[in-house]
Amino acid sequence: MDQHQLAWLLARLGTATAISDLEGRHARLQDTRAVALEVLNERRAALITDPLRVTVQGITLDTTENLRALERLLADVTTERSPDGPDTAAPHILTITPLRPANRRR
Template structure:
């Protein structure tokens, strides 16, 4: 895993991620997008495993459902991102338009 991939992963997962863990996942999955998706799914699973909303009457309310929704949105938008290790062999589109002079009035 090179620095460009590491910076891309940190941009999507935060700078507090465990670097050896990311390197191990990247070696196993061979894709930065797959690593990011796996980490995001684990975060979602961790939040869903606990009660999403806890209320202590008159003291405090903790609601993690917006966090789950945000992580799910981030996971959905991950497919639109181009990771540094994405191979675009033949997928680049080159369009050309021929310009033709109009007759003068």
């Protein structure tokens, strides 16, 4: 994983994310977008397993907005261009096709 890919990941996942963890995932998955999606899905799953809203002695802890933010980030990472992959947000406008002579008889 090069510095550009690492910077892209840290910009989406935060600088508190362990670089060694990201490098291990990238070595296994071979795709920067897949690494980001895997980390974000794990974070989302961790939020879902806990109650989204807890009230203790009049103090309420609500993580619903955190879940919504993670889902928006997942959607953004899915559609934006990653440093090592094709742009999935843009349609393929240019296609490379080999040219062959026509099979014509004169």
